Amino acid sequence: MDKLYDETPITFTLEEVMKHSTVNDCWIAVYGKVYDVTNFIRSHPGGMGIINGCGKDMTSLFDSTHAQRPKNELYIGDLIE
Ligand code: HEM
16 A cells, blocks of 8 residues: 655755854754754743754764753654764
């Protein structure tokens, strides 16, 4: 049976992530996945410091400040080379 939708993940390069580096348009890469946290910034339990990660791969910083993986509902695609 045909699949109802394409399961291939959407992918982004770090170059693309870097274009979303402002408080009004903030993507962050963590553990090889890309998250659009724009609408999450104001409710981030760790405060506004999250904006330092906009447009970046901040896996190591995330790893040292968080016990859990990022929220699935903010996931928008996978990071590729
Ligand atoms: C520069 C980037 C970031 C910094 C410096 C940062 C910092 C922090 C800190 C210090 C806390 C602990 C707050 C407390 O327990 O009082 C925290 C909690 C949290 N942060 Fe971040 N954060 C960053 C990015 C992110 C991102 C990208 C996400 C989600 C995609 C995220 C989601 C959360 C969540 C859900 C918590 C609650 C505790 C947990 O689940 O581990 N943060 N953050």
